[in-house]
Amino acid sequence: MVLNAKENLITKLKMKSITKNDKDPMGHAISEYYKKGKAAKLRVFSSQFYEDEIPVKTLFRKLDEMPMPEQMALDLSRGRVLDVGAGSGCHSLELMKRGMEVTAIDISELSVEVMRERGVDARVINFFDQTFNEKFDTILMAMNGIGIVGKVENLPNFFARIKDLLADGGQVLLDSSDIRYVFENEDGSFDINLNGGYYGEIDYTMQYRSIKGEEFDWLYIDFDTLSMYAEKYGFKCEKCINGEHYDYLARLSY
Ligand code: SAH
Numbered sequence: 001m002v003l004n005a006k007e008n009l010i011t012k013l014k015m016k017s018i019t020k021n022d023k024d025p026m027g028h029a030i031s032e033y034y035k036k037g038k039a040a041k042l043r044v045f046s047s048q049f050y051e052d053e054i055p056v057k058t059l060f061r062k063l064d065e066m067p068m069p070e071q072m073a074l075d076l077s078r079g080r081v082l083d084v085g086a087g088s089g090c091h092s093l094e095l096m097k098r099g100m101e102v103t104a105i106d107i108s109e110l111s112v113e114v115m116r117e118r119g120v121d122a123r124v125i126n127f128f129d130q131t132f133n134e135k136f137d138t139i140l141m142a143m144n145g146i147g148i149v150g151k152v153e154n155l156p157n158f159f160a161r162i163k164d165l166l167a168d169g170g171q172v173l174l175d176s177s178d179i180r181y182v183f184e185n186e187d188g189s190f191d192i193n194l195n196g197g198y199y200g201e202i203d204y205t206m207q208y209r210s211i212k213g214e215e216f217d218w219l220y221i222d223f224d225t226l227s228m229y230a231e232k233y234g235f236k237c238e239k240c241i242n243g244e245h246y247d248y249l250a251r252l253s254y
């Protein structure tokens with residue numbers, strides 16, 4: 001697949017490279033939790049939602065604390081695995097326990113440092129960096145890992161990247177959610193601006209103690225929209241399981 005000039009330009013403009021330490025609230029939260037066994041609040045802001053919080057402990061979840069779609073993604077993983085946006089490395093470590101060969105990538109230097117200390121082959125690499133072109137049998141994108149695509153307009157670039165990174169017969173395992181329910185009113189109507197972008201395109205900013213991150217785009221995608229794009233870019237898209245709260249696990253292959 002060849003990207004046209006406009007798609008390439010969009011990609012270049014939107015590509016976050018590596019997160020600087022002083023702009024990396026989640027990395028600091030992960031690092032502090034790893035060192036001290038506890039952490040402060042990891043605060044999440046969005047122009048579309050009220051302030052929220054990510055309990056840092058959940059970033060260190062064990063197998064039995066993982067939602068079903070994530071557990072299933074681990075069970076379906078095979079061959080050489082790439083854990084994309086791996087955070088604290090919780091999925092990588094579980095796969096390593098099962099004797100699998102795993103490489104973890106993340107744009108947070110602090111998170112990569114923690115993963116290395118935990119014994120993971122972790123590298124500071126941006127998924128969209130085309131100079132990274134090794135081959136994997138499974139690409140794992142857990143905890144809405146496809147969020148890094150940011151906006152639907154960047155999906156062509158996502159499919160181009162997974163085509164580059166997948167070995168013959170390889171698969172992508174990703175979980176995401178249909179967040180339509182967030183915009184639903186009590187009478188069943190929806191507060192969705194039909195002239196706006198896709199409703200799963202969210203802007204976020206995070207803060208940990210006094211460390212504020214830069215705003216970033218994060219995409220939640222419903223299964224039908226993902227399937228439609230997957231087909232357009234030559235991929236097969238299967239639903240493996242529904243989660244408990246509008247979430248699902250999908251498998252992409254081609
Ligand atoms: N997968 C982990 C962490 C999820 S948080 C878990 O399930 O617990 C999302 C992670 O993606 C963060 O650690 C963030 O630094 C990383 N990330 C964001 N954009 C990225 C990109 N373009 N390439 C690689 N990692 C990215």
